[in-house]
Amino acid sequence: MTPMKHQAPRYFALIPAAGVGARMAAGAPKQYLPISGKPMLRHTIDAFLSSELISHTYVVVSPGDGHIDAVAPQGAVTVLRCGGATRMESIRNGLQALAGTIASDDWVLVHDAARPGLDAALIEKLITTVGSDPVGGLLALPVVDTVKRSGAGDVQTVARDGLWLAQTPQMFRYKLLGEALAAATDPNLVTDDASAVEAMGLSPKLVEGHPRNLKVTLPADIRIAEMYLAAS
Ligand SMILES: Nc1ccn([C@@H]2O[C@H](COP(=O)(O)OP(=O)(O)OP(=O)(O)O)[C@@H](O)[C@H]2O)c(=O)n1
């Protein structure tokens, strides 16, 4: 009997895009604001569509989202209308919606819609550097400034050796990521996917990203993102 051919794991993108953009205070969800003439989310989607390594891209939006149909390229991505009250819940809902579609050992690259500066080179760098790591990994930037912590009336310097600023994508195998998020107790403590995996006692690989992959959070970030996109 011929042995079953073991299918190589596939890579899927999951883009949480169900936020409201409160800190942007733009009166509309920030992921739909124009950046260099194109909605922010479309830049992010196009980054994954430009990578030959990505089998398919899924976008999680709020159930009542009225913008996505005009932004998502029809047929090229799949929209999941299951966004939740927090980033973590949106991702958890999205993973649950993909049960039976994504295999347990397939990789899921979770990437913020709000990081439009991602490109195929960064996606490939993450995937090839993580390789077949038993845990997974994420893009991150080493801290280069002095870090302060302000407490009740006092300010202290935090040693920056070994400190990184997490970016996305954060990539984990479907089964592990689902288990980690299911076990997460407080969605407000789990501000990124890696922290849920770390809570299981596992250490994801840190892969140096790029400042162009910034999270567009505040109004001033729009122009910065446009400058990086113009330089690419
Ligand atoms: N309930 C939520 C909250 C956030 N996100 C997504 O998670 C990413 C990172 O979140 P953040 O930058 O905080 O976006 P917002 O939550 O929209 O911003 P704010 O916190 O300022 O409201 C964004 O792409 C956002 O759309 C999501 O899918 N579901």
Ligand SMILES: C[C@](O)(CO)[C@H](O)COP(=O)(O)O
């Ligand atoms: C996931 C993340 O982008 C990693 O830095 C960050 O934690 C998202 O935080 P937000 O407050 O949901 O934007």
